[in-house]
Amino acid sequence: MAWPAIGAPEALTGTLAKIEDAGVIVIGYREAEPPFSFQKSDGTVVGFSIDLCMRIVERVREQLGRDDIVVEYVVATPATRFILVKNGMIDLECAATTNNAERRELVDYSYPHFMTATHFVSRRADNIESVADLAGRSVASASGTVNIDQLNALNRAQNLNIAVMPTKSNEDAFDLVVTGRASAFVMDGILLAAMVAETPDPSIYVLSTDTLSRPEPYGLLLKHGDTAFKTLVNETLESIYTSGDIDAIYAKWFTSPIPPRGTNLNLPLSSDLAAAFRTPVEYLE
Known part of the structure; x- marks a missing residue:
C-alpha cells in the first residue's frame, strides 16, 4: 500500500x-x-x-x-x-x-x-448479577491494571467489604474463579469474553452487564x-x-x-x- x-x-x-x-x-x-x-x-x-x-x-x-x-x-x-x-x-x-x-x-x-469497559466474570451458578452482589466476596484482578484500581476505588466508595485478590496475570485471576477460590474476576469486557470463549464449557460462566467504568x-x-x-x-x-x-x-x-x-x-x-x-x-x- x-x-x-x-x-x-x-x-x-x-x-x-x-x-x-x-x-x-x-x-x-x-x-x-x-x-x-x-x-x-x-x-x-x-x-x-x-x-x-x-x-x-x-x-x-x-x-x-x-x-x-x-x-x-x-x-x-x-x-x-x-x-x-x-x-x-x-x-x-x-x-x-x-x-x-x-x-x-x-x-x-x-x-x-x-x-472496552470494565466488567466482571463469575460462575453462573453463583447468581452474581450486579456489582452490589460482589459485597463481602473475594474478587480477583491482575496487578498493574486500571481494573484493579477501579475495583479498589469502588470497594472503598461503596463500602462493599470485598476481599480484593491481586494476581500476577489475567490467567491467574481467571483460574481463581474457575477453581472457586474467587467469586469473580474484574477485567476488560473483551478480554473476559475471549477467556470464557476458550474454556471447555463457556456456559458455566457469565459476563456481567454491570460495568465498573465507561468504555x-x-x-x-x-x-x-x-x-x-x-x-x-x-x-x-x-x-x-x-x-x-x-x-x-x-x-x-x-x-x-x-x-x-x-x-x-x-x-x-x-x-x-x-x-x-x-x-x-x-x-x-
Whole structure:
C-alpha cells in the first residue's frame, strides 16, 4: 500500500535511531491475551494488535531503507509493560493497554485501536448479577491494571467489604474463579469474553452487564516524548484505518475463528470504534 510521506530528519533520534543502530525492532507482547496479543503452541506471536504492529514494522523498514530490520519479541506483562517501554527495553507494546492520563505521564499512546469497559466474570451458578452482589466476596484482578484500581476505588466508595485478590496475570485471576477460590474476576469486557470463549464449557460462566467504568480506549505503547516515532506510528495507523484495511484486520480477529481452538468471538465493529477509525485522533481525557 502507499504509505503517507514522512519527512526524514537530518539525523535520526530516539527509537528510530536505536532501531537503525541495532537492526532490530523490539515488540512487547502478551503470552495469553487473545484476540489482541498471544503466543500459539508453535511459539508464533499473533493477534489483532500484533497485525497492526507488523504494518508499523513495514513502515519502519521503509522509512529507514532497511529491509533487513528484524523483529524481536519480549513478553510484557501488565506489571512490567510500562517499565519496559519507559526504559527502552521494548520499542512498541502491542497488546491491550488502556489509555488514561496517569499512564500518559510514563509513556505515550498511539491512536486508539479498540474500546472496552470494565466488567466482571463469575460462575453462573453463583447468581452474581450486579456489582452490589460482589459485597463481602473475594474478587480477583491482575496487578498493574486500571481494573484493579477501579475495583479498589469502588470497594472503598461503596463500602462493599470485598476481599480484593491481586494476581500476577489475567490467567491467574481467571483460574481463581474457575477453581472457586474467587467469586469473580474484574477485567476488560473483551478480554473476559475471549477467556470464557476458550474454556471447555463457556456456559458455566457469565459476563456481567454491570460495568465498573465507561468504555475506554486501548492504544499501542511507545516511549514518552519520542515525537518522530510517534508520528510514524500514528500516520501508519491512520492510513490503515482510513483506507479501509482495518475492516479485514478486524474481521480476522473478532468475527472469524481464531487460534488455538477456532473460537469465533462474533463481535461486530461497534459504531463508536468505527467512528474512531474514520477520524483517528489522540485520546487525551
